[in-house]
Amino acid sequence: MIETPHIKCHKDDIADIVIMPGDPLRAKFIAETYLEDYKLVNEVRNMLAYTGFYKGKKITVFSSGMGMASMGIYCYELYKFFDVKYIIRVGSCGSNNPKIKLLDIILSTASYTETNFSYTCSNEQINEISASSYLNEIILKKNNIKKGKTACTLVFDEYMFDQKEYNVRLPEDIIASEMEAFALFYIAKKLNKEASCLLTVSDSKYENKKISSIDRQKNLKTMIEIALEASLEVK
Numbered sequence: 001m002i003e004t005p006h007i008k009c010h011k012d013d014i015a016d017i018v019i020m021p022g023d024p025l026r027a028k029f030i031a032e033t034y035l036e037d038y039k040l041v042n043e044v045r046n047m048l049a050y051t052g053f054y055k056g057k058k059i060t061v062f063s064s065g066m067g068m069a070s071m072g073i074y075c076y077e078l079y080k081f082f083d084v085k086y087i088i089r090v091g092s093c094g095s096n097n098p099k100i101k102l103l104d105i106i107l108s109t110a111s112y113t114e115t116n117f118s119y120t121c122s123n124e125q126i127n128e129i130s131a132s133s134y135l136n137e138i139i140l141k142k143n144n145i146k147k148g149k150t151a152c153t154l155v156f157d158e159y160m161f162d163q164k165e166y167n168v169r170l171p172e173d174i175i176a177s178e179m180e181a182f183a184l185f186y187i188a189k190k191l192n193k194e195a196s197c198l199l200t201v202s203d204s205k206y207e208n209k210k211i212s213s214i215d216r217q218k219n220l221k222t223m224i225e226i227a228l229e230a231s232l233e234v235k
Contacts, residue, residue: 004077006044013041013051014082015060017231019224020075020089022180024048024063030224031061047074054228064089068117068152068183075184079191086135086234087188088227089197092220093150093178094157095204096167100146100175102207103219105226107131107139108150108197111182112171115154118186129185132194139196139230148175150199152182158203167205176201194234198223 002011021027024047031038031050038052042062049062062078064071071089078084093106100106110130118126128149140147151174153166160166181197188195200223202211 002081004081006047006073007042007049007077007082008044009041009049011082014049014062014078014084015051015058016084017086017234018060018062018078018084018088019227019231020062020064020087020184022064022066022091027061027063033221034224034228035059035061055232057232059228059231064180067179068113068115068154071180072117072121072183072187075187075195076191079187079193084193086132086194086231087184087196088135088230089180089184089195090223090227091178091180091197091199092202093176093199095176095201095206096151096170097148097175098206100201100204102201102204102209102211103215104201105145105219105223106150106176106199106201107136107145107147108181108199109136109147110149111152111185111197112149112174113152113182114169115152115182117183121186122190126186129182129189131181131185131196132188135194135196135230135234138233139198139226142229143226145226146175149173150175150181150197151177153177153179198227
């Protein structure tokens with residue numbers, strides 16, 4: 001049994017590839033919907049994790065929580081103490097580009113942040129970090145999805161007091177914003193691991209309309225299935 005401050009399970013309870021949603025209940029949904037012979041392997045702090053088999057391959061689905069701080073904790077412990085090799089984040093994002101529409105599925109090629117995450121973590125100031133080219137190539141090989149650089153924030157964009165000013169500061173090539181990918185990509189690079197991030201667009205300042213719960217669920221399932229199918233091809 002391995003017990004870190006945030007995870008308690010046997011080492012072989014965790015697969016070498018992890019699908020990582022933010023929401024613990026989404027991790028439960030993925031396990032119940034797609035995995036065979038799955039079992040609950042972690043529930044410390046209600047950060048649920050399940051390991052089972054997808055088309056015969058052992059896969060863990062582990063929730064990260066919200067924000068870079070939470071993602072940084074869980075991806076570090078999984079990489080460092082449980083020998084995880086690959087993490088594919090699946091989450092939602094807001095569009096920063098009029099060509100990126102509601103319910104589009106996008107793949108982050110790199111994550112940009114204004115924060116001091118890297119400086120606090122390892123005394124180096126880095127504001128942009130790339131995703132795993134190995135994982136991204138696998139994901140893109142069979143899927144016609146959009147790709148580009150994403151921004152990673154400490155504040156949910158709709159709650160910013162001056163979102164327009166924030167958007168002005170962003171590099172022009174940012175296509176969407178979310179809250180976890182920079183920490184995931186940075187920790188993966190520091191530990192010589194692989195990380196990717198798939199996102200479904202849930203809101204956009206360019207489209208004044210609401211998404212139905214049915215449409216949202218359908219597109220989230222498509223994104224999850226892309227991640228699961230990609231996991232079959234990693235070595």
